[in-house]
Amino acid sequence: MFQRTLFSEEHEIFRESVRRFVEKEVTPYHDQWERDGVVSREVWRAAGEAGLLCVEVPEEYGGPGGDFLYSTIVAEEMVKASASGPVFHLHSDIVAPYVLHYGSEEQKREWLPKMVSGEVITAVGMTEPAAGSDLQGMKTKAERDGNHFVINGQKVFISNGQLCDLLVLACKTDPSLGAKGISLILVEGDREGFSRGRNLEKIGFKAQDTSELFFEDVRVPITNLLGEEGRGFIQLIEQLPQERLSVASRAAQVMESALEWTVDYVKQREAFGRRIADFQNTRFKLADVKMQVMVTRNFIDRCIIEHMKGGLSAEDAAVAKLHATETVGRVLDECLQLHGGYGYMWEFPIARAWADARMSRIAGGSSEVMREIIGRDLLREDG
């Protein structure tokens, strides 16, 4: 594999500290979290203390003021250790930018330091039972009543839904305006009328809590509005390149780790008096996997560079997500196959990665939605 050129010496020192953190604070507890269906609050506090959360938040709001590469490193090290439980990337790469870019000074001062320290765990509530890809169809309403919004509705599939102390909630503030009637509102987890439904049972990401959320006459002050009223859809779209790149970059790491696990496995396992590694089929399959890993890794690294220069378009981010998440599915399937029956056993990292990765073609914009974005752009009349 090529030596990656993205990271400085400081980044590599940080990587080492993340690795040690994962070994000490995550790996020993992960099986228990899988059984519980949720991680502990303590791991969030520990991650905050270790400087792993919201690494891009500037110092004036309590953060280290790092760049996106630091976030990438946290995500990569978590993937390497099969630590899919703590959804730090959602909190750091999705929610923190909403607050940082659209929040009022007061909101930033109130929430960002607590998000950096892990005292406050966050979530994003967009999807509803009848509106996922088509967010314009959402029904959750926030109606003005004096100095308050009164929120009624329901969300589903919300990561960190059980744990969250603060939610960026997408609501219709003017249902007559379609996309232009959507606003983002901060909702605290202890507001009266807000309740958490089931922690949903999933086929992967067993240690992540994913929930239904209910809002019944939840009153929040209008100062909880994030940015301008009616700009929610645009805000969501503006933040999507980073969200999709973050998914793609994790998928690239999953592939690379799967290749390593599989190479190790086939060198040890024997059949018909030979190592599995000694079959030509194995060499060919692994060669194909390596090809996919290298091409994906280099492409995604290039996208990260573009993103850090501010130039990653929504269409290119869609290509990154589509390519990485479709490829990781095929790669994991081949790698699992080379593990035989053991590959199907939960105790093997390849089994967990295979189940977890299926979600990446659905959430954060499905593969079909990515194809729509890319295809529409290609065929634009003014293009």
Ligand SMILES: Cc1cc2nc3c(=O)[nH]c(=O)nc-3n(C[C@H](O)[C@H](O)[C@H](O)COP(=O)(O)OP(=O)(O)OC[C@H]3O[C@@H](n4cnc5c(N)ncnc54)[C@H](O)[C@@H]3O)c2cc1C
């Ligand atoms: C584990 C997990 C965690 C999640 N976490 C969160 C979260 O934290 N917050 C949140 O808000 N949401 C979350 N989601 C929801 C996720 O973003 C949605 O599932 C996703 O956007 C798809 O929406 P949907 O499930 O309603 O599918 P639908 O929109 O009903 O789509 C069904 C199928 O139709 C296809 N389709 C839809 N539109 C088109 C089209 N125009 N052209 C062609 N095909 C189309 C889709 O690609 C899909 O194959 C999570 C989901 C999962 C599985």
